[in-house]
Amino acid sequence: MSDETAATTKGLPFRVVVLSGPSGSGKTTIVERLLGDERLPLRKSVSATTRPPRVGEMDGDNYYFLTAEEFERRRRQGEFVECAEVHGAGYWYGTLKSEVERAREEGRWAFLEIDVDGALEVMREHPEALTFFVTASSQEEYERRLRARGTESDEHIRRRLETARRELARAGHYRHRIVNDDLDRAVREITDILSRELER
Secondary structure, three states, X not given: OOHHHXXXXXXXXXXXXXXXXXXXXXXXXXHHHHHOOOOOOEEEOOXXXXXXXXXXOXXXXXXXXXXXXXXXXXXXXXXXXXXXXXXXXXXXXXXXXXXXXXXXXXXXXEEEEOOXXXXXXXXXXXXXOEEEEEEOOOHHHHHHHHHHHOOOOHHHHHHHHHHHHHHHOOHHHOOEEEEOOOHHHHHHHHHHHXXXXXXX
């Protein structure tokens, strides 16, 4: 969002926007499209994690890469709005409260792309949050997309599919459920909801 657009949103009530979805739902692509829309006052909250960076990932851009000790220290000090161990791989992920506050200070809406466990924590602290759950058209489509990436072992794919089943069972906690069987339509559906919120 441009500085000019940001300036026009300073008087808007602050909102937290949460988007979740199983691996393979296409949520990351949707997030990129939404963040590229100059009409929306979104500021992505960068998550912290204990997992090592993947090739091409940058600290402070993709994630804040913390040691397990640093993550635990911050967790004990109450610095996270949400955090959890994800996918049973031993790595922790979380959203720092400072990321949400940075969006508020900039006159933007904090935009969190997080898993269901984290989203439920955020909903408890921010019951007014705008929440979106993105799904693929079928369980088979999740697996097809995960295998098409070619980046994970069969065991990791199995874990992610099991996580997807658990997450789908809790999709009803979200205000909006988006079926991503057509990317343009899914993005447009979310954009329309956010735009209506801007006009309130």
